[in-house]
Amino acid sequence: MENNENKSGTTLSSEPLFHGSAANFDQFAYQQKYTAGISGLAFGIYLTNDRDTALDFAQNKYLYEVNSAVLDGRAIESTEVTLSKEDVAHVVEELVKKEIQENEISYFFTDYFGEVAELNEKETWNELYTDLTNVVAEGMLDRASSDVNVVNELYVSFGGKNSENAASLLGGALKNIGVTHCVQIRRYEKERAIQEVVAFQPEELLIQDKVDLAKLREQRFHDLQKEKTLDEKQVIPVVIPTKNKQKQNTGVLEEQLER
Template sequence: MGMEQNEHSALSQVAPLFHGSEANFDQFAYQQNHTIGISGLAFGIYLTNDRDTALGFSQNKYLYEVNSNVMEGRALQPTEVTLSEAVVSQVVEEMVKKEIQEAEVSYFFTDYFGEVAEISEIETWDDQYRELTSVVAGNMLERASSDVEIVNEIYFAFGGKYSDNAATKLGEALKNIGVTHCVQTRRYEQERAIQEIVVFQPDELIIQNKIDLEKRREQQQSSYIQNEKEQDIKLVGPIVISTKNKQKQNTRALEEQLER
């Protein structure tokens, strides 16, 4: 697993990553209508190391070139469990505490355990509630077959796409355990891995270049038409139309030649 992750990181740091979209923006942000890719993640920003793949998702609108620094963090695994119970507990605890700070109650714990005494105050957080997060984490690990399944379960448990900030808060919690992305190989072309990369901290993505594909296509068409016109002008020779004076001069010159 370690070698595979390092291999992904090395590949991705060589060149920028790409994102194709119909939307025009200057900073990445979570989208409510998230499309789940082959990695299976229910939230995040999808990137790829393959320009043509990103163009396929652009709908001929916009192509974004993005820095690959995000690949330096830890990657979630889409096909195996590498997260420990302690790490999952830490993520759940952070999410529950944020929930209590906003709503003054943990709906997550209530749904999971029923009524939990005095859980409406952060100050009452003690070993009892740490034990509860350990129970939650243990149950998640028993059910899951991959890191992705665990993170998806946490995401949905805290509201998923119906929450205004579940993705943002989970992205922050994942960053605190060093997780920045998930990566999976879509296919291989000419011994090169075409990767699908899902990033959990969109505000840290730096857009290095944005290409307006429609505008570029219009410019190319305009340039092509202009080049065609210039070629037509070069191919057509000058046409000389004789005036009456010029015709007389030509006639006189011809008569002089005949007299000689």
């Protein structure tokens, strides 16, 4: 199996990724009811390179096999800060611009700084907003001990679970700086790293195979029953004559001859 490394040093593999779920779907999407995994990320799609691990999360419902192209992008770190001030400022600027476009005001800047001068109709950005964006980026990086801290703060600051589009907008902004995922080692098994992968752009995840585990179990049960029936039909009873049976058969033959 071929392996290589991306720019962040994360080992990539051509092997597929897996996702276990009780939900039946044909395209991944952000979920409002979300439980963070070991990476601690507050949003994203959790995948793993280990099929058995995904089965544990499937609740005997559905197992999805997903292409591993998500690993081609840049990964954020859960134990250190690798995002630059320019990275964070770019994400903040994009999200604030979306706020202004939709609401004619940035609730994020208002919550962060208090009353902020609004942009006029002809300006989409100005030096004041650039300065504010840089202040936000510096503050987030100063408080953070990892990239995950920064991304989580961005998610929560722009609405988090209470917003219908915070996850999708943040995922798009991260993609624009090249960030597509986070990788964390769950455990090691037989010298193999079992990975937890969190993908930030669910619409780009390609489902290569979906297994309905209930139907699979039912099909296997029917196949076993069918094999059992065929085996029973193929068994031909073998009669081994005993001395009494031979004597009985001889008597019957003699009676037939006398008649």
